[in-house]
Amino acid sequence: MNQQASYWIGALNTPRSCLNCQLGHLCLPGQSTFEQLARIEVAARQQITYNSKATIFSQWSPFTSFFIVKSGSVKTVHVNRRGDEKVLGFYLPSEMFGLEGVVNGTYGCTATAMERSTICRLNFEKLQELSCRLPSMQQWLLKSFSRELNNVERMTRWLSYSTAEERVVGFLLDISNRHRKRHLIENQFRLGMARTDIANYLGLALETVSRILTRLQKENAIRICGRHVELLDIELLRNRVSGENLQQMAAGTFDSASGQPHQSFVQIG
Amino acid sequence: MNQQASYWIGALNTPRSCLNCQLGHLCLPGQSTFEQLARIEVAARQQITYNSKATIFSQWSPFTSFFIVKSGSVKTVHVNRRGDEKVLGFYLPSEMFGLEGVVNGTYGCTATAMERSTICRLNFEKLQELSCRLPSMQQWLLKSFSRELNNVERMTRWLSYSTAEERVVGFLLDISNRHRKRHLIENQFRLGMARTDIANYLGLALETVSRILTRLQKENAIRICGRHVELLDIELLRNRVSGENLQQMAAGTFDSASGQPHQSFVQIG
DNA sequence: CGTCTCGTTGAACTAGTTCAAGTACCGTGG
DNA sequence: CCACGGTACTTGAACTAGTTCAACGAGACG
Incomplete structure (x- = not known):
């Protein structure tokens, strides 16, 4: 060497x-x-x-x-x-x-x-x-x-043609996807941010976010306890946001690995 | 040489x-x-x-x-x-x-x-x-x-916290700014696009765009005739969109010259 | 001349906001 | 341990900005 x-x-x-x-x-x-x-x-x-x-x-x-x-x-x-x-x-x-x-x-x-x-x-x-x-x-x-x-x-685009429910559901699915990409459990996670932040991010009133989350819970699509979220029926959720490619919705999403598979490091010596 | x-x-x-x-x-x-x-x-x-x-x-x-x-x-x-x-x-x-x-x-x-x-x-x-x-x-x-x-x-950001009027006014001022940057008349221009396109771009119904334009005309802020627009009271318009930095609102705006003044070409020979 | 696209205007409706009140939670200090 | 104050969150009721539906006018084009 x-x-x-x-x-x-x-x-x-x-x-x-x-x-x-x-x-x-x-x-x-x-x-x-x-x-x-x-x-x-x-x-x-x-x-x-x-x-x-x-x-x-x-x-x-x-x-x-x-x-x-x-x-x-x-x-x-x-x-x-x-x-x-x-x-x-x-x-x-x-x-x-x-x-x-x-x-x-x-x-x-x-x-x-x-x-x-x-x-x-x-x-x-x-x-x-x-x-x-x-x-x-x-x-x-x-x-x-x-x-x-x-x-x-x-x-x-997402913000411009989606309803309040689509935004909230899309947000949850997006976070879920980003967890999956890191090989974490995708249907159960903790939201790091307050409802105000989510609402602000999605361009909604925080009351609207809250109402939609409780509605989704009543429909048994999710279980929500404070900031802990469990996605119970991902298919149902996905059907609510049919329009846009949800795979990577959010502005925050960044993943160099998507698209081209990662190659291992070149051997030296 | x-x-x-x-x-x-x-x-x-x-x-x-x-x-x-x-x-x-x-x-x-x-x-x-x-x-x-x-x-x-x-x-x-x-x-x-x-x-x-x-x-x-x-x-x-x-x-x-x-x-x-x-x-x-x-x-x-x-x-x-x-x-x-x-x-x-x-x-x-x-x-x-x-x-x-x-x-x-x-x-x-x-x-x-x-x-x-x-x-x-x-x-x-x-x-x-x-x-x-x-x-x-x-x-x-x-x-x-x-x-x-x-x-x-x-x-x-613009789309997420502005009202329909702010969007339309912002759009007009933005186009105006972009004309000025090319040293064209800034308060009189032709819109190249249909109302549908403007509405779609701004995330509004085309009827809303139309209504706002006629309202602005009644207030003597603009004169509009089909696609020909004249901005009569730019100050009034600016006051309607106080929130965001309007100088370069739109996604389309691209201008390499902004920020640093252009240097002349280096002399050779 | 009809047909088609583009734009305006009116009236009914509704999704989402705003205001307001109430509850749950959490750390702090006595 | 409980009382306190603050923040986070939920829920209800009234309101409104903007949409949707529908009708109509004006110019463009074959």
């Missing part, structure tokens, strides 16, 4: 390394070689743990990095001139946020941890430098943007 | 060249040198004229290029599984569309010319190759994506 390779292996041989991450590299470029991975880690990545309600970045503050949730959950909120707050998205492990900051050099929203959460911070400038040398990295960056663009557009 | 330089000048010395474009390079990277510009043109750019209602690209068809409107106007439409059509955006000269296609390798919507329009087609693969050698080009590509992301997010 040459010296170069052993250097990279050293860099990757830590408990916090991407190589040992429980997310199984859902978030990084699909065809990452061992060396590329190490370069990203050494040059650009930083791991930080935030307490519940801690701010990860603030709207208008200078853009430096984008972020990937490692554990916990995050919400992003935009405040407009009138002072109205709008919840833009919820982010679960493996999902990426903060991309909108590149163009203006400032973040377009405020990101807050919804519970104690560990976040990977990826320095954009350094990643960009790397991508000049690694074409697959450049490809990955552009694809990440395009994917997020698709997600937001899907969300826009 | 050396041979190299005269080659590039040759490439740019045509009536269809970016150098002679009436848009004044609103669409291309801000700090383009003469040589960069020529490389883009020779390698990646193609100019095509479409008749009214002609399809520029179709949803699901393979992604190859993105597009910039040179003259005329374009709408993008998404069709979901139920068959519902949703108008995603309207694009005026200098504005870019088709970016969402990168991630899946297929276009996410169908783009149609709303009138006889000339469109610049930029081959994505070739542009990507170029950007490996030209860092400013890579920067430009990423920024273009981020900008579009911002625009779509802004649209989503």
Whole structure:
């Protein structure tokens, strides 16, 4: 084994390394070689743990990095001139946020941890430098943007032609899908956010959300107890939202793995 | 003058060249040198004229290029599984569309010319190759994506907390702003699209759009005659949409010039 | 000339909001 | 341990913005 390779292996041989991450590299470029991975880690990545309600970045503050949730959950909120707050998205492990900051050099929203959460911070400038040398990295960056663009557009369409019930059901199914993608139980989960946040996110009054949830429970489609949700009849739920492709509804949805299967790391040495 | 330089000048010395474009390079990277510009043109750019209602690209068809409107106007439409059509955006000269296609390798919507329009087609693969050698080009590509992301997010927020009147007024002011950016008369223009399209785009019933337009006319805020619009009292209109930053509301809005002033081309020879 | 698309206007209806009251829960401090 | 205050959530009743249905007018096109 040459010296170069052993250097990279050293860099990757830590408990916090991407190589040992429980997310199984859902978030990084699909065809990452061992060396590329190490370069990203050494040059650009930083791991930080935030307490519940801690701010990860603030709207208008200078853009430096984008972020990937490692554990916990995050919400992003935009405040407009009138002072109205709008919840833009919820982010679960493996999902990426903060991309909108590149163009203006400032973040377009405020990101807050919804519970104690560990976040990977990826320095954009350094990643960009790397991508000049690694074409697959450049490809990955552009694809990440395009994917997020698709997600937001899907969300826009969704909001524009769905009823209150479709929105709430769609929201539940979306969260469920995102749990499944991480190989977690898909029909039973805890919502990290308050009803107000869900309502705000879906463009509804919080009373409407509450009413719809209790109605769904009466129809035995779901069981809901505070923030704990159980989807009892997923087929019934799916039939309520026939219009749009629900597989990945929400703006928050980010999953590099979708589309192309992940390739294992290239063997070296 | 050396041979190299005269080659590039040759490439740019045509009536269809970016150098002679009436848009004044609103669409291309801000700090383009003469040589960069020529490389883009020779390698990646193609100019095509479409008749009214002609399809520029179709949803699901393979992604190859993105597009910039040179003259005329374009709408993008998404069709979901139920068959519902949703108008995603309207694009005026200098504005870019088709970016969402990168991630899946297929276009996410169908783009149609709303009138006889000339469109610049930029081959994505070739542009990507170029950007490996030209860092400013890579920067430009990423920024273009981020900008579009911002625009779509802004649209989503806009749709989620505005009333029907705010949407219609916001729409008119947005179109007006986009005309101003091209140094055209800002308070008098022709809408290229039907009421149905506006309504669909804004998530309203077409009757609602029609009613609001006539109401605004009765209040002497606008004068409307078919598709010809005159904004009589822009201040009054602005006061109706106090909440969101209106400067660049719509998803369709794309303007590379905003933010950083354009630099003139680098002198050579 | 009829036919077709596009736009306007009126009247009835309804999904979802707003206002208001009440309940359940949770941590804090006595 | 309970009392306290605050937040999160539910439920009811009144209201309204916007939709839906339906009729009609005006211009465009063969």
